[in-house]
Each structure stands twice: as C-alpha cells, then as structure tokens.
Amino acid sequence: MRAAAIAPARVPLAVAPGLLLTLLALTGPLFAPHPVAAPVTTPYAPPGTDTPLGGDQLGRDVLSRMLHGGGALIGSALVVAVLVTALAAVLGCFAVLTPTLGRLVERGADVAMLLPPVLGVMLLALAWPGGGRLAVMTAATALGVPYAVRVVAGAAAPVAASGFVEAATASGERLWHLALREILPNLRSTVLALFGLRFVAAVYVISMAGFLQLGPRPPAPDWALMIRENAPGALLNPWAVVAPSLAIGLLAVSVNLAADALTPTARLRRAKAGTR
Template sequence: MNHALRQSEQVAGTNRRRVQLLRLLTVLPAVLVTLLAVLGPALAPHASETPVGIPFGHTSPDAWFGTDRLGRDVLSQLFYGGWGLLLLAALIAAAVTALSCVLGAIAALRPRVGGFIELATDFAMLLPAVLGILLVLTSWPDAGAIGLLVVAMLFGTPYCARVFAAAAAGVAASGYVEAAQASGETLPHLVFREVIPNLREVIATQLGLRFVAAVYLVSTASFLQLPTTLGASNWAVMVRENASGMLLNPWAVLAPSLAIAVVAVSVNLAVTAFGRGERG
C-alpha cells in the first residue's frame, strides 16, 4: 500500500515538473524577444537612421541581416522597432482586461447590464476592428496611440466582458456573495472585494489573450501607418516599407515578421499551457 502511494506521488511530481517545464518553454521565446525589444537601443550595432550600405544589401559583417530600402542595418532597425509596439500592446491588454473584468462582475450581479453587454458584443462582432481603426484614426488624425487605445477598448471590451460575466456568474451565485448582498453591501464592495478576487485565473488568461489580440491590432494599424506616435522603425512599418525589396533582401521583411509572430504565438501557447496547468 505504501509502495503504491509512493509511486503515485512520484508520478504526480513528475507531471508537475513536466507542466512547469512546458510553461517555461512556451513563454521563453516571448520573454527573449521582449527583452531584446526593451534593451534593443542599447544593443543595436548602429544608430536607427544611419545608412551602412546600399539599399537592400546582402548580409555582411556590418549588417548581419542586410540593409533595408534606405541602406540602414536591418538588425539595428529590429532592435529599435519593438519597444513602442509591445508597450502599446501591453497597455491595451491591461486596459481592456481591467475594464472587462469590472463590467463582467457588474453584469453577473446586475443581469440588466449583462443584456447590454451581449448587445454590444453582437455589434462589435458585426463591425470589423480594422474598419473601426480606419473610421476613428482617419477622422481623428492626431489621435495616434490614444486613438488606437480607444478603438481597442471599444471593440475588445464587449467580448472580453462577456467572458468575465460568464465566469463571474458562478461566483455571484455563491453563498458568501448572497450573504453580502443580503447584509446591504454596496455594488463596488461586491465587485472589488467579493467577485473580482475570485477571478484571478480568468484575469491571467484573458490578459494573455488580449495581449495577443493587441499585438495584431497595433501591427495592423502600424502597417497602415495610422498611429504616428510609434515612430517610423517599428516592426510592422518595417514589413510594409521593405516589402518591395523582399526578393533582394528577404531578411528586411522576414526578421520583423518573425519577431511579431514569435511574441504572439509564444504568448498564446503560454496562456494555453497555464490554463491546462490550472485545470490539471
């Protein structure tokens, strides 16, 4: 009996270590790319706007990934171009998740709000986010990153709030929340003290998913050159501006594209792995 118990504990310990290793491996690429984006300006071998060769030049000791359309070092552009994009994506993810969490908790406690969120979600799903970007940022040309944040919250919050409302419904129906309501506690107390603290796993999952969605949204807007506050050397703009010379120097397009893809896919896989770990 003791032998069987020890074997069961060993198997459980092995499974836990495998889950932890899986989490580390899935999030590691995103962490590395993010660190390179943060430390990029200090690591770049050349200044961002300094030409080092002919346009779309091949790889060389002075330009490991060749040069772009203006003869600038692609590697240096890559180091300089990630910080603004990822920072804005993180701010959007945090803002959308925070607002959605509060609205979802209120919807679970007040069903009428839940009906309004469902209508808003249906509207947001019918109107593509790219169309919203064009409508807002072309009619508000000086909005920049703020305008993009507004668009992201308008189109991302309704769907995310519905997810939180579904998760908070079980919490709102629990005995201690009903007891707090019966004792006359205010709605802010119920939301921030009773419901939201029990949604930590959902918050972590949605934060990761909103970050992935924000990366794609910011990349799309940057590719269209709508927000001017991200600068001219971010990864999405690099893809757009160097697409014409892809046959001459593929790295001018592939390097920033891979950087965006690695961050998005790695965070998505990490969210999935953490979710499986919590359910396990």
C-alpha cells in the same frame, strides 16, 4: 511534495520565451550595431558581415531597426491589454449582478464583433488626425472591451449564483463588495487567460495599423511599418520583411503561452500530472 517540486520547474519553460523576447525588444537599442536612420549599405542589400540581415529600402541596417522597433509595439500592446482586461474584469462582475448593465454588455459585444477592427481603427484615425499611436491604442481598447466583458460575465455568472454570494447578498453587502470582493477573486484563471488573448489581439491590431500607416510614420523604426516599407524589395532581401514578421508572430505566441501557463488551472493540471 512531488507535485510541488515538478510544477514550478515547468512554468519557466513556457514563460521563458516570452520574457526573453520581451527583454530583447526592450533592450534592443542598446545592442544595435548601426544608427537606426543612417544608410550603411545599398538599398535591399543582402546580408553581409556588417549587416547580418541586410539593408532596407534606403540602405539602413535591418537588424538595427529590428532592435529599435519592438519596444513601442510591446509597450502599446501591454497598455491596451491591461486596460481591456481591467475594465472587462470590473464591468463583467457588475454585469452579472445588474440586469440592465448585463443587457448593455450583450448589445455592445454584438456591435463590437460585427465591426471589423481595421474599420474601427480607420474611423478613429480619420476622426483624430495626428493621433498616431495613441489613436490606435484607443481604438484597440474600445473595440476589445465589449467582447472581453462578455467573456468575464459568462465566467462570473456561475460564481454569482453560488451560495456564498447569495449569503453575502442576504447579509446586505453592497454591490461593489459583491462584485470586487466576492466574485472577482474567483476569476483569476479567466482574467489571466483573457489578458494573454487581449495582448495578442492588441499586437495584431497595432501591427495592422502600422502596416496601414495609421500609427507610427516613417522613418520611425516599427516592425509592422518595416513590413510595409520593404515589401517591394522582398525578393531582393527577404529578411527585411521576414524578420519583422517572425518577430511579431513569435511575440504574440510566446506571450499567450506564458499567460496560459501561469493560470491557476494550468498549475493545477501540472500538479496532478506530477503526482501520477
């Protein structure tokens, strides 16, 4: 009873920062004090009463652009993380049951790890002119799946060799049943942890693409794009660069901590600690 009372109380503490930051980014436009594209002060103006974070390179309110710039990044990273995790979970379970697919997964992961993400994004952006954010998301998904599949396959290998899977195989169960009904439910900790890692990776890849102007284009409010646009005036108004940089870092860290706290393994550790 003691473990049951303590464990649920600790989970929200780890999850709350990610939820609050995500909620603020998604609802930020409702609280923006100024129009996102309208100059309201001088270029690179320091923080003032009407502009708490100062102005950017065109005199637009940094705070208003910050409140508008997080929703698209979070949505894009979330879609990429869900797609990569789902594809990796399914393919990884089939890979441990099918030697041919397992070898393809290993070769694909080797190639993906050798190809720098920035190069992959640039190649797809050049091959898909006008693709914008969708092209960046496609590249992030394609580059993330091979490595993620190898992670899932590594975790699924001991499960596939367990007695209940061998018994199901001997009873004539089909491949899809073995992969999705016998193996996948036993990989919840791996899948949740992988989701957190892939979300962080997607945030960094999409932010990097925005910094290189391969995704959203000016004057769109985007945290990564704000860093690039305001870098020349960082000494005049550091908050124009520091604020979006901190937002990206805090988003990645808080979501990763939340995903780790929600894994069954983490809950088991808290339960054991609560019984001592």
